[in-house]
Amino acid sequence: MPKTVILGVIGSDAHVVGITILEQALQAAGFDVVNLGVQSSQAEFVEAARREDASAVLVSSLYGHAEQDCQGFHEKIAEADLDVLTYIGGNLAVGQDDFEQTRRRFRELGFDRVFDSETDPEEAIAALRRDLQIAPTEPETVPVRG
Template identity: 80%
Template sequence: MSQTVVLGVIGSDAHVVGITILEQAFSAAGFDVVNLGVQTSQEEFAEAAVAHDAGAVLVSSLYGHARQDCQGFHDVLESAEIDAVTYIGGNLAVGQDDFERTRETFRELGFDRVFDSETDPEEAIAALRRDLQIRPTETERVTVSS
């Protein structure tokens, strides 16, 4: 599967810091990152995933309205015949007190993995490597075991 990831902030959200950090972390980990920036529509995610043959689509949202922004997202991806792993992370719900409930909501919307805003990028990178069946390089294995 492709090591290209499409990354962006969905809907009307204009928070850029999180995806900038993710872009740097995923790039440093060897992924080819296509950063769509902020206020990205569902269709723009799908178009980029097709254009770049993405193995993963990573959605960020920090303003608390991700559920509304992601309604029908996987239908759009399916219509474009995209077979990619989908992740979402950030502050996904206003008053997000019970993250397990929030996680379940987004799993029901079709996301393969759901992360809160406190997730270390390395956790998402490790999960994506597992999901895409990418083995770490020798240097990475030595660094992790040290």
């Protein structure tokens, strides 16, 4: 049975290209995807995760204000008694120079995985499979040649 993931752009951000690409990649990888679209509130993410019994919530933000948009997000998830993985990716901070510092900040906010805007969708999907303990499908298993 496919795992359901919630995908969307949080806050006032209106960048849609990244989640469109990610949605297609996730669907091709066998996930059921509920795409909330752009300018989604924390409450919309939480309600969709509850309604769909989601395994993961993937938050995108490209306009640099993700930290303020995500304040209190994990508290809302806890209040809803949800057991979901949370990923965030994109251009998460204005003037983001040291991504490791940004990653630490978002891990402190409660996110399980934090990706920069240059992350290939396949990298995020591989992490999601590992975190959800999903074995790759046959065509995606590449034989090692020596």
